[in-house]
Amino acid sequence: MKIMPCPLNGPRNISEFACSGEVAEMPEPNRTGDEDWADFIWMSNNTAGVVREWWCHVPTNYWFIAERDTVTDEILKTYPAGKVFTARRDFQGRDEGP
Amino acid sequence: MTAPGDFPRRSFVARKLDEAGAGFGSLGDAAVALDFGDSAAEAETARRLGLADLSPLPRTGFKGAGAVEWLAGQGVEVPAESNRAARQSGGELAARLAPGEVLVLGAPEAEADGLPAALEAAWAAEPLPPGTPRGFPLPRRDSHAWFLVSGSEAAAMFAKLCGVDLRPDKFPNLSIAQTSVARVSAIVVRDDRGGTLAYHLLTDSASAEYLWDCLLDAMVEFEGRPVGLAAVRALGDG
Numbered sequence: 001m002k003i004m005p006c007p008l009n010g011p012r013n014i015s016e017f018a019c020s021g022e023v024a025e026m027p028e029p030n031r032t033g034d035e036d037w038a039d040f041i042w043m044s045n046n047t048a049g050v051v052r053e054w055w056c057h058v059p060t061n062y063w064f065i066a067e068r069d070t071v072t073d074e075i076l077k078t079y080p081a082g083k084v085f086t087a088r089r090d091f092q093g094r095d096e097g098p
Numbered sequence: 099m100t101a102p103g104d105f106p107r108r109s110f111v112a113r114k115l116d117e118a119g120a121g122f123g124s125l126g127d128a129a130v131a132l133d134f135g136d137s138a139a140e141a142e143t144a145r146r147l148g149l150a151d152l153s154p155l156p157r158t159g160f161k162g163a164g165a166v167e168w169l170a171g172q173g174v175e176v177p178a179e180s181n182r183a184a185r186q187s188g189g190e191l192a193a194r195l196a197p198g199e200v201l202v203l204g205a206p207e208a209e210a211d212g213l214p215a216a217l218e219a220a221w222a223a224e225p226l227p228p229g230t231p232r233g234f235p236l237p238r239r240d241s242h243a244w245f246l247v248s249g250s251e252a253a254a255m256f257a258k259l260c261g262v263d264l265r266p267d268k269f270p271n272l273s274i275a276q277t278s279v280a281r282v283s284a285i286v287v288r289d290d291r292g293g294t295l296a297y298h299l300l301t302d303s304a305s306a307e308y309l310w311d312c313l314l315d316a317m318v319e320f321e322g323r324p325v326g327l328a329a330v331r332a333l334g335d336g
Contacts, residue, residue, distance in 0.1 A: 008180060009276055009277070011279070012262070012277060016261075016277060016278050016283075057276075057279055058283060059276045059283035059285075060195065060196065062196065
């Protein structure tokens with residue numbers, strides 16, 4: 001069984017986890033064209049190499065980030081999402097933009 | 099004759115308990131399986147390998163920003179680390195499931211509502227919106243079934259169902275594992291009772307009958323059997 005080191009629960013069977021795709025920065029919703037927004041929502045880069053992905057430990061519903069090499073399928077490191085998302089990000093409304 | 103249907107609240111596995119010949123008694127508003135005919139023999143079974151249903155017992159939870167601080171202000175001892183539990187003065191457990199989440203399990207020895215109900219009432223008595231964040235209540239009595247697996251063979255039995263090493267020398271008392279047991283998500287809390295190895299096992303109430311059968315099946319080779327609340331209380335007495 002493949003082992004995933006969960007930042008909250010420690011090493012666990014990979015069957016306890018669900019992967020939710022790569023971590024992508026959200027563009028400003030009100031200043032982004034349809035094509036770029038669709039790209040953000042639907043498309044993935046499918047990088048061959050090291051990627052950052054969202055993973056969830058299902059028994060605890062705990063979401064975290066894992067760095068994984070998609071070529072060797074090695075999990076390099078995992079950490080809480082708070083290490084990346086350190087501050088609240090507010091977006092301006094559609095009519096408030098310059 | 100007391101039957102589970104006579105009470106406003108009964109266990110998720112009440113039918114299985116009834117079929118196994120349980121004698122029911124009242125615990126607050128709930129029917130609880132006190133024994134299966136011979137509580138003295140069950141106390142012995144519980145020291146080797148016993149499965150008790152604690153689902154009718156009180157329990158609750160709190161989660162979110164400020165929840166841990168609010169609980170500490172109520173006099174609850176909350177462990178500093180996640181996945182550890184702390185025993186309270188009345189025998190209850192405060193199980194820290196995450197930095198911002200605590201599960202409070204009532205004491206098997208207690209008669210009725212106890213600390214979980216007192217905390218729920220205290221939380222509700224304070225005005226909304228809160229002046230300082232105090233998280234939100236996370237009632238656990240209807241969402242989760244609660245079993246106790248006890249006895250010297252408990253870890254060997256769990257090895258068949260669970261990937262986490264729960265052996266007593268690897269999994270210290272009052273440790274928590276939130277993991278998969280028999281393919282369903284579960285919370286396992288080691289809580290030795292009067293010197294006997296014991297694990298609380300909480301799982302989604304919808305899976306209660308499935309897990310009850312799985313556990314009994316896994317216990318057969320160790321001659322494990324269901325035991326009543328009286329046997330669990332006898333363990334606590336030493």
